[in-house]
Amino acid sequence: MTAIGEKTVSNKSESTAEVVGVSPKRGIERRGQIITGLCVTLVVVLVVTLIFMVCSRGLATFTKDGIPLGSFFGGTTWNPHQNGADGVPLVGALPMIVGSFSVTLLSCLIALPFALGASIFVVEIAPGFGSKIFRPLTEVLVGIPSVVFGLVGLGIIVPWMRGLVGGTGYGILSASIVLAFMILPTITSLSTDALAAVPNSYRDGSYGLGCTRWQTIVGVVLPSALPGILTAIIMGMSRAFGEALAVQMVIGNAAQMPQGLFTPASTLTSVLTMGMGNEAMGTLPNDVLWALAMVLLIMSLVFILIVHLIGRKGAAKND
Amino acid sequence: MTDTTKLTSSTVQNPVLHTHDVTVDYSGKRALNETSLSFESGTVTALIGPSGCGKSTFLRCINLMNREIPGCVVGGKIVYHDINVNTKGIDTLWLRKRVGMVFQQPNPFRKSIYENVAFALKSHGMTKKEELDERVEKSLRAAALWDEVKDKLRDSAYALSGGQQQRLCIARTLALQPDVVLMDEPCSALDPIATFAIEETISSIARNGICVVIVTHNMEQATRVSNKTAFFYLGHMVEFGDTAQIFGAPKDQRLNDYLNGRFG
Ligand SMILES: Nc1ncnc2c1ncn2[C@@H]1O[C@H](COP(=O)(O)OP(=O)(O)OP(=O)(O)O)[C@@H](O)[C@H]1O
Ligand SMILES: [Mg+2]
Numbered sequence: 200m201t202a203i204g205e206k207t208v209s210n211k212s213e214s215t216a217e218v219v220g221v222s223p224k225r226g227i228e229r230r231g232q233i234i235t236g237l238c239v240t241l242v243v244v245l246v247v248t249l250i251f252m253v254c255s256r257g258l259a260t261f262t263k264d265g266i267p268l269g270s271f272f273g274g275t276t277w278n279p280h281q282n283g284a285d286g287v288p289l290v291g292a293l294p295m296i297v298g299s300f301s302v303t304l305l306s307c308l309i310a311l312p313f314a315l316g317a318s319i320f321v322v323e324i325a326p327g328f329g330s331k332i333f334r335p336l337t338e339v340l341v342g343i344p345s346v347v348f349g350l351v352g353l354g355i356i357v358p359w360m361r362g363l364v365g366g367t368g369y370g371i372l373s374a375s376i377v378l379a380f381m382i383l384p385t386i387t388s389l390s391t392d393a394l395a396a397v398p399n400s401y402r403d404g405s406y407g408l409g410c411t412r413w414q415t416i417v418g419v420v421l422p423s424a425l426p427g428i429l430t431a432i433i434m435g436m437s438r439a440f441g442e443a444l445a446v447q448m449v450i451g452n453a454a455q456m457p458q459g460l461f462t463p464a465s466t467l468t469s470v471l472t473m474g475m476g477n478e479a480m481g482t483l484p485n486d487v488l489w490a491l492a493m494v495l496l497i498m499s500l501v502f503i504l505i506v507h508l509i510g511r512k513g514a515a516k517n518d
Numbered sequence: 519m520t521d522t523t524k525l526t527s528s529t530v531q532n533p534v535l536h537t538h539d540v541t542v543d544y545s546g547k548r549a550l551n552e553t554s555l556s557f558e559s560g561t562v563t564a565l566i567g568p569s570g571c572g573k574s575t576f577l578r579c580i581n582l583m584n585r586e587i588p589g590c591v592v593g594g595k596i597v598y599h600d601i602n603v604n605t606k607g608i609d610t611l612w613l614r615k616r617v618g619m620v621f622q623q624p625n626p627f628r629k630s631i632y633e634n635v636a637f638a639l640k641s642h643g644m645t646k647k648e649e650l651d652e653r654v655e656k657s658l659r660a661a662a663l664w665d666e667v668k669d670k671l672r673d674s675a676y677a678l679s680g681g682q683q684q685r686l687c688i689a690r691t692l693a694l695q696p697d698v699v700l701m702d703e704p705c706s707a708l709d710p711i712a713t714f715a716i717e718e719t720i721s722s723i724a725r726n727g728i729c730v731v732i733v734t735h736n737m738e739q740a741t742r743v744s745n746k747t748a749f750f751y752l753g754h755m756v757e758f759g760d761t762a763q764i765f766g767a768p769k770d771q772r773l774n775d776y777l778n779g780r781f782g
Pocket of ligand 2: 573575733
């Protein structure tokens, strides 16, 4: 109480000092502004340079090396060191693009029911357990490094797949399961927040009309939390899309069009981590890797854009 | 108009609902002492009293909304059409369909205007579109909202003004054809014009034979809309009587002080 009082008093004296132009704090304030301003500039410069660098290198594939867009995005054979029958290097990225999208969508499909179920349970059914035990737990899980998930996948899921359907055990499904584990905490914790943000007055309104708890959850709470849940899904997807290490450990890394869920495949990220160290700068095989990175970057930006669009729509609806 | 309703209510005695020694404890702390009141069809009863005296607590007993609050224990009898509903086995869903509730803050669902009214109907098993359409229109008319929204039933309920939202909440309650409607300060978030519209709505639903119980901090509102008034003070129901008598000739000293603005 007194602290607040004192603060107002000192503020008052400050402003009077400013009027007469002898504020001793002015220098500090200026310096603070400059330092924070520099930090902002640094971040902005970093982001812009990063995007510029990836894009300029990536575009070199099409400008300098003269690869047609169609054979990059539409080609199905990936072997940058060889030329195809038409004389164009074999740099078809479609297998990796398909691979990336399949593991992303599939892992979300696997994780979503569990994530939603868990968040409904902790918000609507056992709030005490939710806030005391479950939330801290998911926060810990979010922070687990992806290599740990990869190891678990390698040690458990791949052998399990091998036993179940034969083959090597490596493939899109194994990668999707590993990714699902990895993004489960992210989606769960974000959708828990979304459900918890639904005002209690909505629930009261529904109970007051004699609706059951289940009708209230399905008919009132979930629709109200939909923008937040969508955001949670997109965040999970963008994490799955960008994950390299864990995927690379279990997907089998065969740069070929995915034949099914159980055969080795590859993703944009896995090809990048496997190949980047081995190619000389400025050569075509190096340039096409940059082009893959550009596709990754653009997709991440698209994910972020979608999140913002959902946020804005949700906010507009709230008014 | 109000005079005639007052006359009928004092001559025809048919309680839909009465409470007998109802008490409420929140986690062992007494919030409401033995309260016995009776409510008749077609009358409006106002619950008044200073903040924290237990008006909302009492109101939420009647449709068993207090059961949603952990640690809340309700004692005594709440008799609705000769059935004591304050028992373990009672079907709260059935009761809340019959005893509707309107809250202090307008709380429409994040749905269209139409769906706001139809949601509970669907939850209770009404599926035919014609039936739903008809009931939605009837309820919106009863809540004096139909003319304002009939061309935009598919718009979000959030596009309505606060007063319209509150009437929408009344409409969605009326859609279940309750015979008791509980209102907890339904106008406290509204401006005078919206308040006037809600008061009109209250009078008209009472004329249709519904028993209305309304909590209000607005003394003029109590005199305008209610036939009976109950005064609560520090967890006790202190005085209950015809609204004219409560405001014109209060018997209890505390009520007298309250009306003269000496506390609360
Ligand atoms: N959920 C709850 N848990 C614990 N105590 C509660 C709860 N709700 C109300 N109370 C207590 O019960 C008493 C009566 O509260 P109530 O909300 O019924 O008052 P009120 O008359 O409606 O007041 P107001 O006019 O401010 O709405 C208060 O002392 C309050 O602190
Ligand atoms: Mg209250």
